[in-house]
Amino acid sequence: MPDLEEEVLARIERQRKLKARFRDTHITMAHGAGGKTTHTLIEGLFAPAFANDALGELADSAKLDVNGTLLNFSTDGYVVKPLSFPGGCIGELAVNGTINDLAVSGARPLCLSTAFVIEEGLDADILRDQVAAMAAAAQKAGVPIVTGDTKVVERGKCDGMYIISSGVGVRDPRVDLSSASVKPGDHILVSGTIADHGTAIMLARGELELDADVESDTMSVWPIVESLIDACGADLRVMRDPTRGGVATVLNEIAHDANVGVVLDEEAVPVNGPVRGACEILGIDPMYVANEGKMIVVVAAESGAAALAAMQATPGGERAALIGKVQEQPEGMVLVKTAFGGTRIMDMLIGDPLPRIC
Amino acid sequence: MPDLEEEVLARIERQRKLKARFRDTHITMAHGAGGKTTHTLIEGLFAPAFANDALGELADSAKLDVNGTLLNFSTDGYVVKPLSFPGGCIGELAVNGTINDLAVSGARPLCLSTAFVIEEGLDADILRDQVAAMAAAAQKAGVPIVTGDTKVVERGKCDGMYIISSGVGVRDPRVDLSSASVKPGDHILVSGTIADHGTAIMLARGELELDADVESDTMSVWPIVESLIDACGADLRVMRDPTRGGVATVLNEIAHDANVGVVLDEEAVPVNGPVRGACEILGIDPMYVANEGKMIVVVAAESGAAALAAMQATPGGERAALIGKVQEQPEGMVLVKTAFGGTRIMDMLIGDPLPRIC
Numbered sequence: 001m002p003d004l005e006e007e008v009l010a011r012i013e014r015q016r017k018l019k020a021r022f023r024d025t026h027i028t029m030a031h032g033a034g035g036k037t038t039h040t041l042i043e044g045l046f047a048p049a050f051a052n053d054a055l056g057e058l059a060d061s062a063k064l065d066v067n068g069t070l071l072n073f074s075t076d077g078y079v080v081k082p083l084s085f086p087g088g089c090i091g092e093l094a095v096n097g098t099i100n101d102l103a104v105s106g107a108r109p110l111c112l113s114t115a116f117v118i119e120e121g122l123d124a125d126i127l128r129d130q131v132a133a134m135a136a137a138a139q140k141a142g143v144p145i146v147t148g149d150t151k152v153v154e155r156g157k158c159d160g161m162y163i164i165s166s167g168v169g170v171r172d173p174r175v176d177l178s179s180a181s182v183k184p185g186d187h188i189l190v191s192g193t194i195a196d197h198g199t200a201i202m203l204a205r206g207e208l209e210l211d212a213d214v215e216s217d218t219m220s221v222w223p224i225v226e227s228l229i230d231a232c233g234a235d236l237r238v239m240r241d242p243t244r245g246g247v248a249t250v251l252n253e254i255a256h257d258a259n260v261g262v263v264l265d266e267e268a269v270p271v272n273g274p275v276r277g278a279c280e281i282l283g284i285d286p287m288y289v290a291n292e293g294k295m296i297v298v299v300a301a302e303s304g305a306a307a308l309a310a311m312q313a314t315p316g317g318e319r320a321a322l323i324g325k326v327q328e329q330p331e332g333m334v335l336v337k338t339a340f341g342g343t344r345i346m347d348m349l350i351g352d353p354l355p356r357i358c
Numbered sequence: 359m360p361d362l363e364e365e366v367l368a369r370i371e372r373q374r375k376l377k378a379r380f381r382d383t384h385i386t387m388a389h390g391a392g393g394k395t396t397h398t399l400i401e402g403l404f405a406p407a408f409a410n411d412a413l414g415e416l417a418d419s420a421k422l423d424v425n426g427t428l429l430n431f432s433t434d435g436y437v438v439k440p441l442s443f444p445g446g447c448i449g450e451l452a453v454n455g456t457i458n459d460l461a462v463s464g465a466r467p468l469c470l471s472t473a474f475v476i477e478e479g480l481d482a483d484i485l486r487d488q489v490a491a492m493a494a495a496a497q498k499a500g501v502p503i504v505t506g507d508t509k510v511v512e513r514g515k516c517d518g519m520y521i522i523s524s525g526v527g528v529r530d531p532r533v534d535l536s537s538a539s540v541k542p543g544d545h546i547l548v549s550g551t552i553a554d555h556g557t558a559i560m561l562a563r564g565e566l567e568l569d570a571d572v573e574s575d576t577m578s579v580w581p582i583v584e585s586l587i588d589a590c591g592a593d594l595r596v597m598r599d600p601t602r603g604g605v606a607t608v609l610n611e612i613a614h615d616a617n618v619g620v621v622l623d624e625e626a627v628p629v630n631g632p633v634r635g636a637c638e639i640l641g642i643d644p645m646y647v648a649n650e651g652k653m654i655v656v657v658a659a660e661s662g663a664a665a666l667a668a669m670q671a672t673p674g675g676e677r678a679a680l681i682g683k684v685q686e687q688p689e690g691m692v693l694v695k696t697a698f699g700g701t702r703i704m705d706m707l708i709g710d711p712l713p714r715i716c
Contacts, residue, residue, distance in 0.1 A: 022482070024482050025481070025482050025483075026479055026480065026482055027477070027478060027480040027482060027510055028478060028479075029478050029512070030510075031476070031508065031510050032476065032508055032509045032510030032511075033510075038508060042506075042508070045485070045486065045489055046489060046506060046508075049489045049490060049493040050472075050489075050492070050496065050502070050503040050504075050506075052502040052503070052504060054469065054502065054504035054505070055503065055504050055505065061505055062469065062504035062505035064469060064504070066424075066427050066429065066468065066526075066528060067427055068427075069425055069426075069427040071424065071526070073471060073505055073524075073526055074471070074505055075471035075472070075473045075505055075506060075522070075524055076473065076507045077473040077475055077507050077508075077509040078509075079475060079509045079511050110422065111412065111420065111431065113420070113431060113432070113433035113524050114408075115434065115435040115524075116435070117435055117475065117516075117520055117522075118389070119385070120385060120386060120387050121386075122384065122385040123383070124380070124382050124383050124385060125383075127385060127403070128403065131407045131408075132407060134407070134408070135407040135408055138408065145408040145410070145413065146408075146410060146412035146420035146422070146431060147412070147413065147431055147432055147433055148404060148408075148433060149434045149435050149522075150389065150390055150396060150399060150435075151390045151435040151436075151437045151520075152385055152386070152388075152389050152390030152391075152713075153390075153437050153516075153520075153714065154387070154713070154714075156514065157516060158475075158511075158515060158517075159511060159515045159516075162475055162509075162511075162520070164433070164473045164475075164507075164522035166431075166433055166471050166473075168422065168424075168429070168431055170424060355510075355512065356512075
């Protein structure tokens with residue numbers, strides 16, 4: 001870290017180790033953005049209030065042990081705007097997103113629930129289309145929707161529709177994934193191009209004078225996870241799906257939880273051309289943009305090559321890449337080696353540049 | 359049925375047997391009210407689209423068999439208005455309501471998830487209070503909240519906050535509950551006074567020039583269910599929690615699903631004085647008003663007395679009562695014996711007299 005002052009690093013590190021406290025007087029969009037403010041809300045309010053072992057890990061899903069049957073349980077709300085966009089729609093996100101939370105926890109998705117909050121006056125064909133999209137996504141992923149609920153609120157009390165899905169998965173006994181298992185020397189991989197989903201949403205909103213051929217990457221990553229488990233087993237340390245807050249936020253979470261340094265090779269991160277161009281024009285770093293069909297994988301160095309090969313051999317993982325490594329220092333931080341040979345700190349997302357992205 | 363024309367009965371019955379079709383062009387409040395319109399949406403749109411065995415039963419929760427471990431899985435959205443009211447709040451409903459969906463399915467509630475959709479600008483103290491209420495309700499019921507999600511939408515895009523909770527429970531092997539098992543001769547019991555919750559909400563809205571001492575009945579019914587299973591085991595036919603649509607809708611569902619007649623003794627149904635008074639003034643039948651801590655239980659006649667005693671001996675079940683019986687005719691219908699010796703048909707809820715009740 002030649003270009004970083006030791007004092008700055010030490011200050012950031014002290015800050016990181018402070019216990020999160022939720023002191024805000026009002027809820028802002030940033031509380032739902034998945035970055036620092038969301039973390040403060042979760043660690044400062046929800047975690048202490050709901051304290052229990054399963055919640056303590058604050059992972060993508062909770063681990064359950066039911067009379068020896070190992071399960072994972074997850075929930076996610078979807079409020080994306082617009083409801084449909086190139087490459088996907090809210091219904092597909094609601095299916096694939098919750099499947100992915102289970103998948104990256106090493107759990108084979110078993111079934112889903114769906115709860116609708118619908119605005120009075122919604123065109124019934126919009127609901128029909130979303131239900132059809134959910135059914136198709138569930139069918140494709142082989143994960144049935146087994147129970148649900150519907151609430152309707154008055155005109156103006158929601159934005160068309162919100163969908164909240166929960167899922168139950170069966171944990172694969174060959175892996176025991178956790179950020180805490182990450183060790184210096186581990187390889188960091190991504191399953192494909194980043195920032196497709198968030199960029200597609202930004203463009204679909206039509207608020208930008210920009211037209212580019214960008215589609216959401218929404219899909220189930222379970223097939224890739226299964227390939228990885230087959231190839232690497234217990235050498236898999238942790239997997240995460242970089243949705244809100246993007247790859248930057250996930251890498252920061254891992255660095256923080258494992259108390260290690262993460263060094264990212266910026267040039268190695270795959271980004272589709274139109275996505276890169278749109279992000280450059282908008283002044284947004286693709287590292288912070290949401291994905292809905294990608295994974296970050298940390299694996300022991302000795303299984304790094306096998307992991308990469310397994311991902312690349314699975315549909316949807318063709319463009320998987322080794323993008324970084326874990327090292328001892330600086331603890332809890334992510335450093336980026338830039339294309340020009342420099343190094344900079346990549347922090348968590350702060351604020352919410354892209355509200356209602358999923 | 360001396361005072362019912364055979365022709366009318368036959369017509370209603372034919373109507374009942376028609377396959378539900380969802381033909382509406384727009385979503386109305388009635389689609390979320392839990393009555394006929396909701397049923398048409400579920401049976402005409404969701405069920406065919408998401409077709410699978412677990413969903414096919416369309417019960418309060420889905421049955422899962424994970425390598426021999428029998429589980430139930432349920433989800434419910436809460437959009438009650440106002441967020442807090444005498445006797446409870448949205449956070450308590452979100453915990454107890456989903457616990458109850460599992461409990462009436464004969465499953466011991468194991469854990470919950472919670473997903474928040476919060477409006478930008480919400481006073482953070484309102485969120486703190488709801489989180490504290492959820493934590494207290496979860497603690498009281500002994501059911502931890504193990505995972506969650508938070509989304510924030512712009513001002514005006516939700517009404518303060520909505521909470522969606524899901525739950526996993528472990529099915530008690532001593533019972534196999536289903537409407538289809540209901541038989542002529544069975545006893546129908548209620549676990550206590552009806553219509554408290556819905557009446558409390560109506561009064562709390564302050565839109566009515568009426569002041570009465572009415573509190574929501576929100577609570578976990580699992581202790582009562584456990585007592586019932588201990589006392590009656592396999593003699594328990596089916597249990598339901600009469601939330602949206604009230605007791606009338608639940609009894610109609612049972613009559614319809616089991617293809618039996620239900621005869622209800624109106625005088626035997628316990629209703630608190632202030633609730634009865636408020637409903638009379640408002641011209642609302644308490645049978646259609648939502649409950650959040652009550653159960654309807656159908657049990658074989660030979661275990662009727664044991665079931666009643668078990669409920670009355672459990673906290674929250676002191677005012678349990680035998681309120682009706684099952685008979686062969688008229689198939690799929692609910693008849694009410696009135697206090698004046700007459701008989702009338704009690705149909706499902708139509709429309710939505712009380713939107714945003716839970």
